[in-house]
Each structure stands twice: as C-alpha cells, then as structure tokens.
Amino acid sequence: MIFLVLTNLMLLGLSRLGACIRIVALQGVALGFLPLILNDWDMEVHLVLFSIVIISLKGIAFPWMLNRTLRELATQREIEPFIGYGISIIAGTIALVMCMWLSSRLPFPEPLMSPLIVPVAFFTIMSGLFLIISRKKALTQVLGYLVLENGIYAFGVALVGKQPMLVELGILLDIFVAVFVMGIAMFHINREFDHIDTDQLSRLRS
Amino acid sequence: MIILKFANPVLGLVIAPFLLSVINRTKAAFAGRTGQPLLQPYYDIWKLLRKGAVYSRTTSWVFRVGPLLGLAVTLTAALLMPFGGLPSAVSFNGDLILFVYLFGLMRFFTVISAMDTGSSFEGIGASREVTFSALSEPALLIGLAAIAKCTGYISLTQMFSSVVPGLWLNSGPALVLAGVALLIVFLAENCRIPVDDPNTHLELTMIHEVMVLDHGGPDFGFILYSAALKMWLLGQILIGIAVPIHTGNILLDTSAAIVGMLLLAVVVGIIESSMARLRLLHVPQLLIGATTLSVLALVLR
Numbered sequence: 001m002i003f004l005v006l007t008n009l010m011l012l013g014l015s016r017l018g019a020c021i022r023i024v025a026l027q028g029v030a031l032g033f034l035p036l037i038l039n040d041w042d043m044e045v046h047l048v049l050f051s052i053v054i055i056s057l058k059g060i061a062f063p064w065m066l067n068r069t070l071r072e073l074a075t076q077r078e079i080e081p082f083i084g085y086g087i088s089i090i091a092g093t094i095a096l097v098m099c100m101w102l103s104s105r106l107p108f109p110e111p112l113m114s115p116l117i118v119p120v121a122f123f124t125i126m127s128g129l130f131l132i133i134s135r136k137k138a139l140t141q142v143l144g145y146l147v148l149e150n151g152i153y154a155f156g157v158a159l160v161g162k163q164p165m166l167v168e169l170g171i172l173l174d175i176f177v178a179v180f181v182m183g184i185a186m187f188h189i190n191r192e193f194d195h196i197d198t199d200q201l202s203r204l205r206s
Numbered sequence: 207m208i209i210l211k212f213a214n215p216v217l218g219l220v221i222a223p224f225l226l227s228v229i230n231r232t233k234a235a236f237a238g239r240t241g242q243p244l245l246q247p248y249y250d251i252w253k254l255l256r257k258g259a260v261y262s263r264t265t266s267w268v269f270r271v272g273p274l275l276g277l278a279v280t281l282t283a284a285l286l287m288p289f290g291g292l293p294s295a296v297s298f299n300g301d302l303i304l305f306v307y308l309f310g311l312m313r314f315f316t317v318i319s320a321m322d323t324g325s326s327f328e329g330i331g332a333s334r335e336v337t338f339s340a341l342s343e344p345a346l347l348i349g350l351a352a353i354a355k356c357t358g359y360i361s362l363t364q365m366f367s368s369v370v371p372g373l374w375l376n377s378g379p380a381l382v383l384a385g386v387a388l389l390i391v392f393l394a395e396n397c398r399i400p401v402d403d404p405n406t407h408l409e410l411t412m413i414h415e416v417m418v419l420d421h422g423g424p425d426f427g428f429i430l431y432s433a434a435l436k437m438w439l440l441g442q443i444l445i446g447i448a449v450p451i452h453t454g455n456i457l458l459d460t461s462a463a464i465v466g467m468l469l470l471a472v473v474v475g476i477i478e479s480s481m482a483r484l485r486l487l488h489v490p491q492l493l494i495g496a497t498t499l500s501v502l503a504l505v506l507r
Contacts, residue, residue, distance in 0.1 A: 002383070085491055090494060090498075093498045097501070
C-alpha cells in the first residue's frame, strides 16, 4: 500500500513518458496482489484468477498498448505541464494528508481490513485526477485516467473484499476498450497535428 | 561515567576524517585506481593547521570567526548525539530541534563569512547553499519527527536507544521511508554527489567548495575538520536507525556502530561512483522528494 503511494508520488514528479508508463504498470501489478494481501494470502480459486486477470491487464496489456502508442509519437517527455513537478509533489503530499484526515472522519459500516487502504485509495483517485488536469500531453492524461481507475478499484477492494467478479470484469473490459480507443485517438491526433498537446486542441482548425 | 559521556565528540574528532578516506578509497576501487593513503585527510588537516593564514583587507572579524564557530558548533552538536552504546553528554526533551538548528547556525556562519569577502563568486555559492538547505532542513526535521513518533520519545538519546529490532517489525515501512529521506539529506548536507561534487573546482557547479575558497591555512583546516565531523554526526542519525543493536555491552554496541559508519561511507562511495551529479535545477526536486518521503513516514505510522 505504501508502494502504491510511492508510485503515485513518482508519477507526479516524473517527466519522461516511458518511465511514467512503467510506473503505472508496476502500480497495476501491486494492485493485482492487493486482494490477496488483504485476504491474508487466502488462495481461493476466484481470487487468484482475479489477481491474474488484473495483473495481466493492468501490468502487461495496458502498458504494452501505451508503449506502442509512445513509439509512434514524436514526444518522449512532458515538456511544460500546467503545474510544475516540484509543486505537483507538494500538492500530492498535501492531498495525502487530506485523504488521511478525510478517511479518519468517514463512518464505515464494518471494520476495514486495513486502516491504510481507504486513504491510499482516495489518494490514488486524487493523484489520477491531478494528473488529468495538470498535464498537457494526451498520453499523461490517459495515464491519469488509469491511475484514477486503479484508485476506484482499490477502494472497491477495501470495502467489499470479495466483490462479484462479473462486475469487476465488466469494468475492466470498459477500461480496456477505453485505453484501446484512446491509443488510437492519440495516434490520429499525432498524425494530424504533429503533437499531442491537448490544450492546443481547444481551438480547432477546419 | 563522565568520560563515557564525552567519548562521542572525542571519537568523532578521531574517526571522522577517516570516513572521507574510506569514501575516496571506495571510489578509487570503482575507478580501478589505488587511491590516496588512508590517513590522507589527517595529513591534509595537519598540514593546513601548521600554515599561516592570509586575510584579505576587505574582510572583517566575521570572516575570521566563521570557521572557528563552525567547528565549535559541530562539537556542541556532537555532545547531543548518542552513538552506539555511548550515551550523549547532554540530553533533554526536544534536543533534536537544537541538533538540527546547530547545523543551521554553522551554515549561517559559513554563508556570512563567504559573503564577507565581497566576492560575487562566493555569493553564488552562498545563495545556492541557502536555497538547498532551506529545502533539506524540513526533510531532516520531519524525518527526525517521524522517528520520534515511531519511538515515542523526543530526545535523541531515548529515541535511538529505543530503535530496536522489535520496532522495525512494528513500523518498518515508516523507518525505511525516514531512512531514505535522511540518506538524501545526508548526501545533500555533506555536499556529496547527487547534489554537489566534492572534487569539482568548476565555478558553475560548486556549492559548498565555492564558499570556502578564500579561507586558507588553519581556517581551512577547521572547515575541513568540521565538515568531516558534520558527516560523522549526520551519519550517526542514519546508523541510529539502521543498526539497532543494543546488547548493553558498551564496547560491542559502539564497535557495531563504528562498523555501520564505515559501511555507510562505502555506500556513499558506491553512490558517488555509480551516479552523476544532478543538474542544479533538479536538486530542489530531489530535496522536495526527500521531504515528501519524510512526511509520508510521519503520516503513515
């Protein structure tokens, strides 16, 4: 869980897109192990299966697709984000403290499996949102979207330990399609305009 | 017992320069060189202490007092620090804040005596030093606060004597985070490689070295000595966390801690041989990262 927090903070402070993708992959793998860890390595068939699906999708498939997109793109790093990296990290720290405070005030119906998981999940959602609003490149925004989804997933795992697999698989399929489509869209944006700066997309040329 | 209380400053005075030569030897081994003699830092300091000093006419008493105060302040800080089985000479609640700000005082005098020469060159170094230390100080303080929170004590002696293997089981992640943050602070404060290159003499890249350029003779010797002592003391914080050996036997504990210090010097040597110096623009990012790690260690517990 601390590993999750560290990956979020690293995402906030890194400028190289390739490294960001690798970190999101690591985060995905860590998330895959999360249900197992929370259930004390309880080797039930559907839990293990679920972890394998998560790890293969979030840790292998998404990064692979994004890396392929990255190869097609002209840019290798985020040049000028709206909010600088140092300030991003500070904002992340403040957000983490806020999340800790917030989750300590929230009433939960039943005792949680781990006191840390809720703030960490909140923080992951927050940093995903932060990545989406503060970065210019479409690829980083997709990464932010993935991180946001990771946070929601962690939150789900925390509240309902063994959620119905069908629901989760449905969500995963959605994300899969979304990343797929975004990869293609980015490729087209890049071919059309020679860059993936989204703030320049707001004034469309005919 | 009174002798034991003052053993740490004395031990520091004796061993501290040796750490520098261990670092140099490690770097030399990585580069395939033989390296300088193990006692070279002592020869250097001895040579400098025998020389006379030349003072520029534009400098005032501040310039002469700076190095002396630097050494005095580090020795005072050494009185607060327990080491291995050796108790500290002075210990009271909250002495960790005094410990941190004694280094602040030392830095203030180094900076002000650099400014006293009126050289714009030293002004650059002073401004860099102040900028970076403003960023590394929160990391150091919050890191110490995190350890204090883990152990439940706010004086250095009690803090480090209660870091036992059991505590590592309880709050290992927080201690690791604080330890990494303190390692970064250690490297930054001692002007080691990711932040400052101690070997360089190029004006654009120097931070600490540039401030002491105008000091000569015994003054420079004092500066070298207090820099070595500072490394020794900040290293002790790291060793206090990383080597939680408290058998009760003073000799055993202390030698374990000394071995730990030498290992730390080897680690620093390895870091220096395997990394390049960061660009000056990236140093604040590294230090903010260290502060973040400290905050994390404080919050996660």
